[in-house]
Amino acid sequence: MATALLITLKDLRLLSRDKMALFWVLVFPLGFALFFGSVMKAGIDAETPPLSVVLVVESAQPVAEAIAHALEHSGLETRRASRAAASDAVRLGDAVAFVRIRDNAEAPIELGMDPSHKAQSALLVGLIKAALAPEAQAQLPRIDTTRVVRSAELPRSGFEIVLPAMLLWGILGCAATFAVSLVSERSAGTLLRLRAAPISRASILAGKSLACLLACLLDVLILSLMARWVLAVRIDDLPKYLAALLACSVCFTGLTMVLCTMGRTEQAVAGAGWATLLVFAMVGGAMVPLSVMPKWLVQLSDVSPVKWGIWALEGAMWRDLTWCELLRPLGLLVGFGVGSFALGVSVLVAWREL
Amino acid sequence: MDSSPLVSTGQPSHDPPPSSELARPTLLRVEAVSKRFGRLTAVDAIDLHVSAGESLALLGPNGAGKSTLMQLIAGVLQPDTGRVVLLGDKRGNGDGDPRRAAVRRALGFAPQALAVYPQLTARENVLFFARLYGVRAAVLEQRVKASLEIADLSSRAGDRAATFSGGMLRRLNLACAIVHEPKLLLLDEPTVGVDPHSRDHLLDAIAQLRQRGMALIYSTHLMEEGDRLCDRVAVLERGRVLVSGECRALCQEHGVSGLAALFMRLTGKELRD
Numbered sequence: 224m225a226t227a228l229l230i231t232l233k234d235l236r237l238l239s240r241d242k243m244a245l246f247w248v249l250v251f252p253l254g255f256a257l258f259f260g261s262v263m264k265a266g267i268d269a270e271t272p273p274l275s276v277v278l279v280v281e282s283a284q285p286v287a288e289a290i291a292h293a294l295e296h297s298g299l300e301t302r303r304a305s306r307a308a309a310s311d312a313v314r315l316g317d318a319v320a321f322v323r324i325r326d327n328a329e330a331p332i333e334l335g336m337d338p339s340h341k342a343q344s345a346l347l348v349g350l351i352k353a354a355l356a357p358e359a360q361a362q363l364p365r366i367d368t369t370r371v372v373r374s375a376e377l378p379r380s381g382f383e384i385v386l387p388a389m390l391l392w393g394i395l396g397c398a399a400t401f402a403v404s405l406v407s408e409r410s411a412g413t414l415l416r417l418r419a420a421p422i423s424r425a426s427i428l429a430g431k432s433l434a435c436l437l438a439c440l441l442d443v444l445i446l447s448l449m450a451r452w453v454l455a456v457r458i459d460d461l462p463k464y465l466a467a468l469l470a471c472s473v474c475f476t477g478l479t480m481v482l483c484t485m486g487r488t489e490q491a492v493a494g495a496g497w498a499t500l501l502v503f504a505m506v507g508g509a510m511v512p513l514s515v516m517p518k519w520l521v522q523l524s525d526v527s528p529v530k531w532g533i534w535a536l537e538g539a540m541w542r543d544l545t546w547c548e549l550l551r552p553l554g555l556l557v558g559f560g561v562g563s564f565a566l567g568v569s570v571l572v573a574w575r576e577l
Numbered sequence: 578m579d580s581s582p583l584v585s586t587g588q589p590s591h592d593p594p595p596s597s598e599l600a601r602p603t604l605l606r607v608e609a610v611s612k613r614f615g616r617l618t619a620v621d622a623i624d625l626h627v628s629a630g631e632s633l634a635l636l637g638p639n640g641a642g643k644s645t646l647m648q649l650i651a652g653v654l655q656p657d658t659g660r661v662v663l664l665g666d667k668r669g670n671g672d673g674d675p676r677r678a679a680v681r682r683a684l685g686f687a688p689q690a691l692a693v694y695p696q697l698t699a700r701e702n703v704l705f706f707a708r709l710y711g712v713r714a715a716v717l718e719q720r721v722k723a724s725l726e727i728a729d730l731s732s733r734a735g736d737r738a739a740t741f742s743g744g745m746l747r748r749l750n751l752a753c754a755i756v757h758e759p760k761l762l763l764l765d766e767p768t769v770g771v772d773p774h775s776r777d778h779l780l781d782a783i784a785q786l787r788q789r790g791m792a793l794i795y796s797t798h799l800m801e802e803g804d805r806l807c808d809r810v811a812v813l814e815r816g817r818v819l820v821s822g823e824c825r826a827l828c829q830e831h832g833v834s835g836l837a838a839l840f841m842r843l844t845g846k847e848l849r850d
Contacts, residue, residue, distance in 0.1 A: 412691065413692045413693065415653055419648075419651040423678075
């Protein structure tokens, strides 16, 4: 018993001296609880920002005004706009839906939904129906729900909605793997050998980074092909889609350089690297949709490249973003990658690892 | 062979080329090189030289600065003061700078760590470093084969390094360092952690390379290895060269029977923790 206790005490002492292990057993659960707690609290306390809906009122009929008035006073964040402007607002993520009440009293009410907010459509239909008194329900036109996407020929599948997040997870895996491989080179001594070879530091960096970039691209291309063939996912604008994949890969290749400086050992870098990437994924909407997060967390999500990666991919797949509209997420991703790369290299040089 | 005078203990050695070596071109000159890491002076004003085909053993206890000196010579570290000149310096400053690619091709470096890729086969490891050092395609296969033969790994060339024993990994480490046929080979404690058979084979392989005219700097704390392989020795202690010269001459000078006794006399018996 005494010897067992001796071993127990030794193991606990080892745990207490392993900073990364302490992070996983103490800090990460707290962060995890904080994140999901905030998300759930927002749901319970109705802290989530009100749904933003654009009203397109083309009719001057009392019924139309009654519906618009009811929606404007139902707790939604509403504004009025033309059909084209409303569609753009939904497509660009500024509103989750638009409600179009046509001039023709017989024509159905058009409910244009952001496909990634499908769950809220039932709520909006309910609100529209509740706008009229029970005795006036007969005057309510039919409600047609459409999805504001590039092509409305067929309903988009759930796989098309989750594909961007899936691709980002693939890229995150590559980034974590390559960050650890760089540390492995350091600890195994092969980095020393590379530095003694007749090649420049830039060549070493370029070689490592290019490998990571190509692995990321290959990974997402394979996943995309599988999604296309197995899950019947459609990619409407291939050039934009490829540009988004490239920008995401550049971003996380750059980030790899920072991740590999987060520790001196493979274990430390693997732990710290995945912790960082998980936080980016959680905050960026790859685990929980941004729409259910409290406002402060949505604002915080701007610092996560995962958010911009998902946005760029959605923009290319079904949000029908123009090149000009894509420029912001693509620029942010590439900028984040270049900045991270420069930071990581600076640290490696300061550590005399390069 | 070398009749350079002994340098008194504690003083930095100024190690001029001996008269008998003047006929040979000097491959390496280490001139008053120092390197500090924070408060620790790892290498303190060291002077050394190695001529073509010559072999020098760097002997010293743990922490003497052998590996740091090796890395300075290999160009992995930059000296704080002094300079390392490889392949002569006839055409002025910087021409022999070990940071230059052409100069680095003349160096082969086997670090103390087993610097090979476990997931690659022995052949793939050697081939990778051959290409990295710019070995011409026409002789690439031949060089890889020859290196694996010297390391006695031909029969396991297609096996992953991860499946190798410690001794085999040490031999592969050597094969990777010699595949481009360097003029000067830097071996940093190449027999650490290997069994007597593997060690003996490694020492034979290194002796074979010496016979082919490859110059050698061999760092070790095993005296018999320095004695067996090298023309000259330099004993390092706390970043400084205590003595350097031909082994037999040094032993006679200090009235000791062998290198081990000389080493203990110069460095004392206290632990270097």
